[in-house]
Amino acid sequence: MSAPVSTTETMNIVIVGHVDHGKSTMVGRLLADTGTLPEGKVEKVQATCRRQGKVFEYAFLLDALEAEQDQGITIDAARVFFKTAKRDYIIIDAPGHVEFLKNMVTGAARAEAAVLLIDAGEGVQENSRRHGYLLAMLGIRQVVVAVNKMDLVDYDQGAFDAIVAEYREFLAEIGVEPLQFIPVASRTGEMIARRSDKLTWYDGPTILEAVDGLSKQPQQENLPLRFPVQDVYKWGHRGDDRRIVAGRVEAGSLAVGDEVVFWPSGKRSRVASIEAFSAPSVERIGARRSTGITLTEQIFADRGDVISHADAPPAVANRLRVKLFWLGRAPMTQGRAYKLKLATAEVEARIVAIHRVLDASDLDSSTDKRLVERHDVADVTLALRRPIAVDRAEDSEATGRFVVVDNYDIAGGGIVSAHKLDAIAAASGAQRRHALLGHGPALVNIRGPAERGRAIADALEGELIGLGNLAYVVDEGASPSVIAALLDAGLIVIAPGEANLVDPPAPCVDVALGGGEGDVILDADVSAAAACDAILGELASHDRLRQH
Amino acid sequence: MSQLQDLEDQGVYIFREAYKHFKELCMLWSIGKDSTVLLWLARKAFFGHVPFPLVHIDTSYKIPEMIAYRDELARRWGLTMIVGQNRKALADGMGPERGRLTCCTALKTDALRETLNGTGPRMRMQHPSGEYVEDTVREPFTGVIVGARADEEGSRSKERYFSPREHSGDWDIADQPPELWNQFKTDFAPGTHVRIHPLLDWTEVNIWEYIEREKIPIIDLYFDRGEGRRYRSLGCAPCTGSIESCAKTPAEIIVELRHTKVAERAGRAQDKADAYAMEKLRRDGYM
Numbered sequence: 064m065s066a067p068v069s070t071t072e073t074m075n076i077v078i079v080g081h082v083d084h085g086k087s088t089m090v091g092r093l094l095a096d097t098g099t100l101p102e103g104k105v106e107k108v109q110a111t112c113r114r115q116g117k118v119f120e121y122a123f124l125l126d127a128l129e130a131e132q133d134q135g136i137t138i139d140a141a142r143v144f145f146k147t148a149k150r151d152y153i154i155i156d157a158p159g160h161v162e163f164l165k166n167m168v169t170g171a172a173r174a175e176a177a178v179l180l181i182d183a184g185e186g187v188q189e190n191s192r193r194h195g196y197l198l199a200m201l202g203i204r205q206v207v208v209a210v211n212k213m214d215l216v217d218y219d220q221g222a223f224d225a226i227v228a229e230y231r232e233f234l235a236e237i238g239v240e241p242l243q244f245i246p247v248a249s250r251t252g253e254m255i256a257r258r259s260d261k262l263t264w265y266d267g268p269t270i271l272e273a274v275d276g277l278s279k280q281p282q283q284e285n286l287p288l289r290f291p292v293q294d295v296y297k298w299g300h301r302g303d304d305r306r307i308v309a310g311r312v313e314a315g316s317l318a319v320g321d322e323v324v325f326w327p328s329g330k331r332s333r334v335a336s337i338e339a340f341s342a343p344s345v346e347r348i349g350a351r352r353s354t355g356i357t358l359t360e361q362i363f364a365d366r367g368d369v370i371s372h373a374d375a376p377p378a379v380a381n382r383l384r385v386k387l388f389w390l391g392r393a394p395m396t397q398g399r400a401y402k403l404k405l406a407t408a409e410v411e412a413r414i415v416a417i418h419r420v421l422d423a424s425d426l427d428s429s430t431d432k433r434l435v436e437r438h439d440v441a442d443v444t445l446a447l448r449r450p451i452a453v454d455r456a457e458d459s460e461a462t463g464r465f466v467v468v469d470n471y472d473i474a475g476g477g478i479v480s481a482h483k484l485d486a487i488a489a490a491s492g493a494q495r496r497h498a499l500l501g502h503g504p505a506l507v508n509i510r511g512p513a514e515r516g517r518a519i520a521d522a523l524e525g526e527l528i529g530l531g532n533l534a535y536v537v538d539e540g541a542s543p544s545v546i547a548a549l550l551d552a553g554l555i556v557i558a559p560g561e562a563n564l565v566d567p568p569a570p571c572v573d574v575a576l577g578g579g580e581g582d583v584i585l586d587a588d589v590s591a592a593a594a595c596d597a598i599l600g601e602l603a604s605h606d607r608l609r610q611h
Numbered sequence: 612m613s614q615l616q617d618l619e620d621q622g623v624y625i626f627r628e629a630y631k632h633f634k635e636l637c638m639l640w641s642i643g644k645d646s647t648v649l650l651w652l653a654r655k656a657f658f659g660h661v662p663f664p665l666v667h668i669d670t671s672y673k674i675p676e677m678i679a680y681r682d683e684l685a686r687r688w689g690l691t692m693i694v695g696q697n698r699k700a701l702a703d704g705m706g707p708e709r710g711r712l713t714c715c716t717a718l719k720t721d722a723l724r725e726t727l728n729g730t731g732p733r734m735r736m737q738h739p740s741g742e743y744v745e746d747t748v749r750e751p752f753t754g755v756i757v758g759a760r761a762d763e764e765g766s767r768s769k770e771r772y773f774s775p776r777e778h779s780g781d782w783d784i785a786d787q788p789p790e791l792w793n794q795f796k797t798d799f800a801p802g803t804h805v806r807i808h809p810l811l812d813w814t815e816v817n818i819w820e821y822i823e824r825e826k827i828p829i830i831d832l833y834f835d836r837g838e839g840r841r842y843r844s845l846g847c848a849p850c851t852g853s854i855e856s857c858a859k860t861p862a863e864i865i866v867e868l869r870h871t872k873v874a875e876r877a878g879r880a881q882d883k884a885d886a887y888a889m890e891k892l893r894r895d896g897y898m
Binding site for chain 1: 614616617619620621623624627628630631654655656657658659660662689771787788789790791792794796798799800812814825
C-alpha cells in the first residue's frame with residue numbers, strides 16, 4: 064500500500080475579541096460541530112465538570128488547564144485543530160483579557176486570517192478596538208467579524224446592524240476592510256456550522272462557510288530576494304569542509320550561479336551550490352524555505368546580513384520611523400537603550416523622538432506623551448547604534464518588522480514605515496569627532512632650542528584655538544602613548560622637543576628651528592607670529608584646519 | 612509546496628536559532644517517534660551534523676529494544692549521547708508498584724531535572740566503543756530542545772516555540788513572553804533555562820508522513836511484527852500498552868490514523884491517573 068499523499072491545505076486562523084465575548088465557546092463549537100474531536104474528549108470534559116459540580120460548556124474543551132478553569136478566562140493562544148471538507152485549520156484562540164494581550168499578539172501574529180467576536184448585547188468594547196488595531200499592525204488583512212450571542216438579544220436585526228455600523232466605521236479609520244459581518248449564537252451553534260431559522264433576515268455565509276472562503280496568503284516568490292543570514296557553518300569534521308551560509312529565504316528566490324550582494328556591507332559573491340541533507344539537489348530555492356548556500360568567492364558574511372540580488376537591494380539605515388506596540392510592564396522610555404531584533408539582525412536602539420502615542424482602545428492620540436506605556440501603540444523614530452539592512456514593512460514583511468527586547472523578554476514589536484541613513488551617526492567615533500570638531504587630528508613637532516620651541520608652541524595653540532581648532536600643547540618629553548591618545552581624540556597636538564612617534568596616527572608637521580630637516584624650516588630667532596603663520600600654512604595644506 | 616515542507620522549514624529555522632543563541636544546548640531524545648523525527652530535523656538543519664548532546668533519561672524500566680536502538684543509532688550517526696538516571700531512587704526500590712505518578716515523578720521528572728542542571732550523574736557514550744562513562748562536565752544546560760507537539764494534550768497546546776523555565780523546571784503558563792514573527796526568547800536570566808519546541812505545530816499524522824517521506828529509521832516497536840499488535844506511543848514497559856493493529860509500515864499507520872478517533876496516548880497509563888497528571892508532570896519539567 065502506498066502512503067496517502069498529504070495534499071490537504073492548512074490555514075492558521077485566530078479568534079480574537081473582548082473578554083467574555085465568547086471566543087472559547089465558538090472554538091469549542093467549531094471542534095464539536097465539525098466532528099474533529101478525538102473520541103472521548105467531550106465525555107472526559109463532561110466527567111470533569113460533573114466531578115467539579117459545574118454545568119458543561121463548550122468553552123471547557125479548550126480550558127484544559129487547572130489555572131484556567133479556576134479563573135474562567137482563557138490565558139493563552141491555544142492551538143487546536145479542526146477540519147472541513149475544504150482544508151485543515153489550526154485555530155488559535157487568543158485571550159480577550161487585556162492582561163493577556165501578549166498572548167493575543169503571539170496567537171494573532173501566526174494567523175493568516177482572523178475572526179473577531181463582538182458580543183451582541185455588550186456591543187463594541189475596548190478590546191474589540193484594540194484587537195482590530197493590532198490585527199492591522201500584525202499584517203492580518205482578512206478579518207471576519209462575528210456578532211455573537213444573538214440568542215441573548217432575541218436575534219434582533221437592529222442590534223446587529225448598529226454594531227456593524229459602529230465597528231465598520233472604526234475599522235475604516237485604521238484601514239481595515241472586513242470581509243464579512245455574521246450574526247451568530249455560539250452557545251446554540253447557530254450560524255457556526257448550520258444556519259438558523261431565527262436569523263432568516265441574514266442571508267450571508269455561516270462562520271464555517273466564511274472561513275472556507277478565505278484565501279491563502281499570496282506567495283512571496285515574486286518579490287525581490289531577501290535572504291537573511293542566520294548563521295555560517297564550517298563543521299570541519301567527519302570530512303566536511305563546506306562553508307555554508309544558512310538561513311531562510313524570506314522573499315523571492317535564489318539560484319546557483321546568481322550574483323548576490325550582502326547588506327549592509329555591500330560585498331558581492333556568487334552562489335556556488337544550494338546545500339541540503341538527505342534531499343535531492345536543487346538549482347533554485349524559493350521563498351519560505353530554510354536552506355544553505357556555498358559561495359564561489361569567500362567573503363566575510365555573518366548573522367544579521369541580508370542577501371539580495373544587485374538590482375533590488377534593501378535599504379541600509381540607522382534611523383527608523385516605526386509604528387510599535389508595547390507589552391512590557393516597564394514603559395518604553397526615550398533615550399534608554401533596547402535590543403532591536405529585525406530578521407536575524409540584533410542592534411541597540413533608542414527612541415529619539417515620540418511623534419504620537421495612541422491609546423489603541425479608542426484611538427485617542429496624544430502627542431505630548433514622553434513614554435510608551437504597556438498596551439500603547441506609538442509612532443516613534445528609533446536611532447540604531449549601527450546601520451542594518453531594512454525595508455519598509457509594506458515592501459518586504461520579513462525585513463520590515465521587528466521586536467524590541469527589554470530585560471531578557473520581548474516587550475514590544477513594530478513595523479517600519481520609513482528609514483534613512485544618518486551618515487554622521489553611521490560613522491566611526493573618529494569620523495564623528497572629526498565632523499564635530501570640523502578638523503582632523505595632526506601632530507606639530509617643534510624641534511630646536513627648548514625655550515624658543517615652547518614659546519612658539521604656546522603661541523600656536525592660542526592661534527589655533529582662536530581659529531576654532533581644538534589644539535593642545537604637551538610638555539617636552541611627553542610619552543608617545545599620551546600623544547597617540549590625544550591624536551585619536553581628534554586634537555591638534557603640539558609637541559616641543561623630540562616627539563619620537565614611530566608611526567603617528569595622524570599627519571605630522573615637522574618644524575625645525577635653526578636648520579636641519581623638516582616640513583617647515585625656520586631660523587632659530589624667528590618671531591612667534593612668523594612661525595605661527597608658517598606652521599598654519601603647512602597645516603592648511605594638509606587640510607587640518609577648521610573651515611569657516 | 613506541501614504543509615510537510617513548511618513544517619520542516621520552520622523546525623530547521625528553530626534549530627538554527629537555538630544553536631546560535633544557546634551555548635549549553637542539548638536535545639531530549641526519548642527514542643520515540645517524535646524525538647527521532649526531531650533528531651532527523653537536527654541533521655537537516657546542520658547538514659548532516661548534530662552539534663549538541665542528546666540526553667536520554669533511562670528509568671531502567673524502558674522496553675529493552677529501545678536502549679539497543681538508541682546505542683546503535685548513536686554509534687552510526689556519531690551522536691554525542693548522554694544518559695541520566697535517578698540512581699538514588701532506583702537503589703531505594705522505586706518502581707510503578709509505588710504508584711504511577713510517584714514513579715514517574717522520581718524516575719522521569721527528578722532524573723531529568725538533575726541531569727539537566729548537572730546535580731545528577733551524566734553518563735556519556737564513548738566512540739567508537741559504545742561504552743558509557745561518567746561525564747565530568749556538569750554545566751547546567753540553558754537551552755533544552757524537546758519534541759512536544761501542541762496536539763498531544765491540552766496542556767501542551769499552550770506552549771511557545773521558546774518557552775522559559777525556572778531552574779526548578781517550573782513553567783509559569785500565565786506569564787509567558789510574547790512570541791511573534793519568528794523572533795524567539797533567546798535572552799534569559801541566570802538560573803533559568805529555555806525549552807525549545809521545533810515540532811510544536813506538527814500532528815501525529817504529520818510525524819508519520821515525514822517518517823515515510825524521509826525514510827527515517829524509526830524503532831520497529833511502532834510496527835506490527837506479526838502478532839497483530841503494535842505500540843502507538845513508547846514509554847516504560849510496565850506502563851505502556853500496545854494496541855491492536857496490523858500496520859507494518861508508516862504508510863499503513865497513516866491510513867490507520869486517518870480513521871481513528873482514539874487519543875494517541877490512550878495506551879499510556881500515567882495519563883489516566885489524574886485528570887491533570889500530564890499538566891503536573893509538565894510543570895515539574897517532565898517532557
